[in-house]
Amino acid sequence: MTGIFFLLIYVAIFAGSAFLVTKVLAKGIRDYTSLKTVTFGDESAVRPNRAAGVISIFTIFLMWGIFTGSNLLPSFLHAPGPFLGETSFTYTAQVEGQAPDDAEVTVIVHPRGEPAEVPEVDPGDGFAKNDAVAIAQWRTGLITVDKNDELTKKDGAQVIAINGQKIAPGQTVRTADGSVTLSDKGTPNFEPSKGWQMEPLYLPAPEEVWTRSVQIAKDGFRNFTLLEHLGYSLFRVVVGFVLGAIVGIPLGYAMGLSNWFRGWFDPIVEFMRPVPPLALIPLVIIWAGIGEAGKIILLFLAALWIMAIAARSGVSGVKISKVHAAYSLGASKWQIMRYVIIPNSLPEIFTGARVAMGVCWGTVVAAELVAAEQGAGMMIMTASKFQNTDIVIMGIILIGVIGFGIDMLMRAAERFLVPWKGKG
Amino acid sequence: MRPFGAASYFTILKQIEVGQTPSIGFNAEAGKPGTMTGLTIDNISMRFDLPDGGHVQALKNVSLDLKAGELLSVLGPSGCGKTTLLNIVAGFLAPTDGKMILNGHEITGPDAERGMVFQQGALFEWMSVRENVGFGPSMKGMPKADKAKTVNHLLDVVGLQDFKEKAVYELSGGMQQRVALARCLANDPDVILMDEPLGALDALTREKMQSLVLKLWKETGKTIILITHSVEEALLLGERLIVMAPRPGRIHKEYRLPFAELGVNADLREVKKHPEFGPRREEILNMIWDMEEEIMGTKEDAA
Numbered sequence: 097m098t099g100i101f102f103l104l105i106y107v108a109i110f111a112g113s114a115f116l117v118t119k120v121l122a123k124g125i126r127d128y129t130s131l132k133t134v135t136f137g138d139e140s141a142v143r144p145n146r147a148a149g150v151i152s153i154f155t156i157f158l159m160w161g162i163f164t165g166s167n168l169l170p171s172f173l174h175a176p177g178p179f180l181g182e183t184s185f186t187y188t189a190q191v192e193g194q195a196p197d198d199a200e201v202t203v204i205v206h207p208r209g210e211p212a213e214v215p216e217v218d219p220g221d222g223f224a225k226n227d228a229v230a231i232a233q234w235r236t237g238l239i240t241v242d243k244n245d246e247l248t249k250k251d252g253a254q255v256i257a258i259n260g261q262k263i264a265p266g267q268t269v270r271t272a273d274g275s276v277t278l279s280d281k282g283t284p285n286f287e288p289s290k291g292w293q294m295e296p297l298y299l300p301a302p303e304e305v306w307t308r309s310v311q312i313a314k315d316g317f318r319n320f321t322l323l324e325h326l327g328y329s330l331f332r333v334v335v336g337f338v339l340g341a342i343v344g345i346p347l348g349y350a351m352g353l354s355n356w357f358r359g360w361f362d363p364i365v366e367f368m369r370p371v372p373p374l375a376l377i378p379l380v381i382i383w384a385g386i387g388e389a390g391k392i393i394l395l396f397l398a399a400l401w402i403m404a405i406a407a408r409s410g411v412s413g414v415k416i417s418k419v420h421a422a423y424s425l426g427a428s429k430w431q432i433m434r435y436v437i438i439p440n441s442l443p444e445i446f447t448g449a450r451v452a453m454g455v456c457w458g459t460v461v462a463a464e465l466v467a468a469e470q471g472a473g474m475m476i477m478t479a480s481k482f483q484n485t486d487i488v489i490m491g492i493i494l495i496g497v498i499g500f501g502i503d504m505l506m507r508a509a510e511r512f513l514v515p516w517k518g519k520g
Numbered sequence: 521m522r523p524f525g526a527a528s529y530f531t532i533l534k535q536i537e538v539g540q541t542p543s544i545g546f547n548a549e550a551g552k553p554g555t556m557t558g559l560t561i562d563n564i565s566m567r568f569d570l571p572d573g574g575h576v577q578a579l580k581n582v583s584l585d586l587k588a589g590e591l592l593s594v595l596g597p598s599g600c601g602k603t604t605l606l607n608i609v610a611g612f613l614a615p616t617d618g619k620m621i622l623n624g625h626e627i628t629g630p631d632a633e634r635g636m637v638f639q640q641g642a643l644f645e646w647m648s649v650r651e652n653v654g655f656g657p658s659m660k661g662m663p664k665a666d667k668a669k670t671v672n673h674l675l676d677v678v679g680l681q682d683f684k685e686k687a688v689y690e691l692s693g694g695m696q697q698r699v700a701l702a703r704c705l706a707n708d709p710d711v712i713l714m715d716e717p718l719g720a721l722d723a724l725t726r727e728k729m730q731s732l733v734l735k736l737w738k739e740t741g742k743t744i745i746l747i748t749h750s751v752e753e754a755l756l757l758g759e760r761l762i763v764m765a766p767r768p769g770r771i772h773k774e775y776r777l778p779f780a781e782l783g784v785n786a787d788l789r790e791v792k793k794h795p796e797f798g799p800r801r802e803e804i805l806n807m808i809w810d811m812e813e814e815i816m817g818t819k820e821d822a823a
Contacts, residue, residue: 417642420612425656425707426632435655439646516645519689 098292101175102163109155117147157302164301165293175292178233179205183273187284188257189224191247196256197222201239204230205273205288208296223247229286234295236287238279254282300486305493308486317487318478320470326494329464329472332388333456333502336395340452344400345445348407349437358408365404373398373459377466386467391460398459399452406448410441443510443517450506457499472498557623559586559609559711559743565617566604566769577768578604579615584762584771588710591737591744591780593758595751595804597811601769602747606713609745610636623710632656635709637700640720643688649675649699650684656707674702678732694725701736714746718753730756730788738784751804755779755797756788763804765811773807775800 135141161169165177183203190196199220206212212230219225223246231237241255242248256262258269258276268277274288296304313322320328350357351365376394384390414437422436464473472495479487510517566579579601586592594602607613609620611630620627622634635656636642643652650671651658657667675684678698680691688696697717704712717733718726730753737744737757748754754761759780765772777800783791791797 415641417638418644420610420630421636421638421642421703422644422655422659423612423630424610424632424634424636424709424713425659425703427655427659431659435659436644439644442646514646516687516689519645519687 098163098175101292102159105162106155106159109151109158113151113155114148117145117151121147160299160302163292163294164296164299166301167303168301177293178291178295179273179288180207180233181205183271183288185259185271185276185286187224187241187255187276188260189242189245189247189253190256191223191251191253194223194247197224199224199241199245200226201241201284201286202226202228203237203239203274203286203288204228205233206230208232208234219244223253231286231288233288234290234297236285238283238285240283249282255284258284297483297485300489305486305489308484309490312487312490317475318470325470325475326472326498328470329457329460330498332391332395332460332471333453336392336460337399337449337452337456339392339396340399340456341403341449343396344403345407347400348404348409349411349441351404351408352411352441353437361404365401365408368397369401369405373455374462377463380463381467391463391468394463395456395459398455402448402452402455403445406444406451407441410444410448411437413444414440439516442514446506446510446514446517450503450510453502453506454499457495457502461495558588558590559584560621561585561609561618562620563618564605564608564615564620566601566608566613567616579608580768580770582618582769582771586711586743586745586760588743589741591746591757591759593746593748593754593761594764595748595754595761595808596764596769596772597766597808597815598749599769599815600764600766600811602764603715604769605764606715606745606747609711610634610713632660632707633709634711634713635704635707637697637704637712637714637717639716640693640696643696643699643703645687645689647688648684649680649686649688649691652688652699653702653706655703670706671702674706677705677736678702692725693721694729697721697729698732701732705736705740705742709742711743711745714744716747716749719749726750726753727788731783733757734780734783734788735785737780751801751808752792755800755804756783756791761804763807766815772811 129135129141132138132141160166162173163175165174183205184200186198186200188196188198199222202215202217204212204214214228214230217226217228224241225244225246227239227241227244229237229239242253245253247253255278259271261269263269263276263278265278265280265282268275274286277285277287279285316322317325347361351361373394376397380390380394384393418436418440419432422432427435460471461473464471465477468474472491476488476491479491561582561584564579564582568576568578570576582605594605596602604613608615609627611627611634644655647655653674654667654671657670672684675681678701680695680698680702683691683695688699691699700717718729721729734757746757755777756779758777761775761777763772764770779791779794779797782794
């Protein structure tokens with residue numbers, strides 16, 4: 097139910113902002129693309145709309161706020177929250193040979209973490225007495241209504257109706273602020289209405305994640321500061337990647353230049369390439385333990401094959417006319433290597449390096465999930481064990497930001513170092 | 521490598537100033553007296569074995585005698601072994617039979633004495649125009665100042681004085697081929713091998729470049745072998761012209777033509793109006809047409 101509303105709101109914002117931006121605000125723009133009469137199927141006419149990107153990100157936070165009751169939003173924007181306060185329902189108890197008797201149950205629903213006092217209630221008349229209980233938001237409470245009654249279950253007393261509606265074990269009756277389900281043993285189980293908001297345990301509000309992030313950044317997490325956790329992960333990635341590149345690139349060159357090397361290493365490389373690095377984690381732990389060495393070996397293996405294959409295809413991709421031209425200009429083998437093959441393979445190697453860095457970043461987080469003293473993956477794994485969802489979300493966001501940053505850096509380096517990429 | 525004399529360099533600068541096209545500034549008569557005896561191709565055969573046990577006779581008993589400074593164009597239908605012949609002369613392929621003698625020694629592998637100009641994509645896109653042209657001199661360790669002089673001079677000659685520091689991928693196809701010509705000349709080879717150097721250019725650029733090739737040929741006095749698909753180009757540029765026939769690749773017919781001499785520093789469109797030009801073109805076109813039909817196996821059907 098909540099999911100459908102969520103989707104409806106999201107689609108409404110999508111469509112509404114699209115209409116507003118493209119039809120209302122963008123009128124009168126007459127650039128080259130707007131003068132094209134047919135743009136459907138014209139790939140060059142499709143550009144990401146900047147406004148759409150900004151609104152999209154904003155919408156994610158907006159939806160997050162709406163469905164977590166965030167303080168950042170005015171309260172009228174919040175999705176209906178869980179019931180809070182006092183409510184009541186009546187139950188009808190019956191014992192053979194006696195007239196059925198009604199009694200009222202008063203329920204105090206209180207926020208989690210703020211226990212409420214159970215009020216005293218007037219027991220009322222008849223054999224069934226009034227009850228009072230306290231239940232936390234998003235929780236349910238089994239109410240042993242017969243405990244204070246004159247005739248209890250032992251005497252054959254049964255709950256037969258809630259608020260006058262007939263009920264049998266397993267059935268549910270809606271009340272004003274929740275619902276009552278009769279358990280198999282005939283005890284009413286009250287569930288206060290949950291509203292449409294997410295429980296903080298599952299999804300904390302954005303400001304709570306922010307507060308927690310600031311706190312973790314200041315105080316650290318599990319004996320290490322936030323920077324140390326992220327720094328350790330990055331350090332492992334960089335060391336593993338550099339080692340993989342140092343071995344992989346010459347290996348790839350050798351495979352691209354020598355029949356024997358190609359024949360010798362092709363089966364190994366082609367077999368190891370499709371093995372996901374994650375599948376190596378157990379073996380690496382057995383061999384090298386859960387310390388730094390094990391992680392660096394794992395990342396080395398993750399980067400090695402990618403870099404070897406990139407270097408190999410970089411060498412294989414050199415046009416024979418370029419090599420022939422260099423030979424007929426008097427270049428020696430070494431000069432051809434230095435001035436033709438290496439520069440020609442650099443774009444491929446950079447592409448491989450970008451892929452390898454991405455794979456390494458993913459692998460290091462996974463390896464830290466399994467076992468680590470510190471690191472981004474260890475942080476979110478430990479937090480999840482203690483149900484610190486806010487730390488988990490913060491960790492995921494930071495891991496994403498760093499992964500994105502790595503890719504951006506690699507792209508910038510590529511543009512700067514191999515401007516001839518794709519121009520040959 | 522013959523260094524350019526300072527005098528000729530300044531002559532060129534002066535020519536640029538007065539708005540003339542600078543001349544190449546050195547010629548065959550000036551250097552290496554006695555060493556340039558031309559290229560002899562003696563009974564070359566080339567046979568590839570195929571993996572299925574068969575074989576292809578790419579060339580059979582090809583003989584040619586090219587004097588220093590001659591321009592030979594090679595025509596023929598596809599598959600007649602033109603490019604194989606060029607690769608053998610360049611030293612990239614070893615013939616299964618026969619030998620080649622250049623300047624008194626046998627050709628065994630690629631060497632700076634035989635420069636090559638390819639159709640396209642043989643420039644080094646990681647180097648600027650200047651570095652591309654200076655590649656040969658750099659490889660043999662020419663002093664920087666000499667190299668800079670050679671490169672500047674050649675780029676002026678091919679008309680790229682304003683593009684010296686550009687990346688090669690910023691140039692048009694015609695300009696890139698100018699760079700390729702200059703790069704080849706910078707090494708001062710004895711023989712220049714051109715494998716359809718103008719094949720990828722549009723018709724208008726192509727005509728301009730044909731004039732440039734003729735001009736460079738005349739001014740440098742280089743021996744040039746030029747492979748082409750265009751009959752007109754072969755007629756215009758070839759002082760000598762051979763038509764090759766396929767299966768096995770062999771020399772079918774040889775011509776000596778006056779058009780290249782007429783075309784030097786002249787309007788090539790005027791040369792095409794020469795009374796002998798049209799008939800020659802028709803003759804060669806028919807010859808190649810017949811060969812193509814023979815390959816396609818349609819001759820019998822049509823007859």
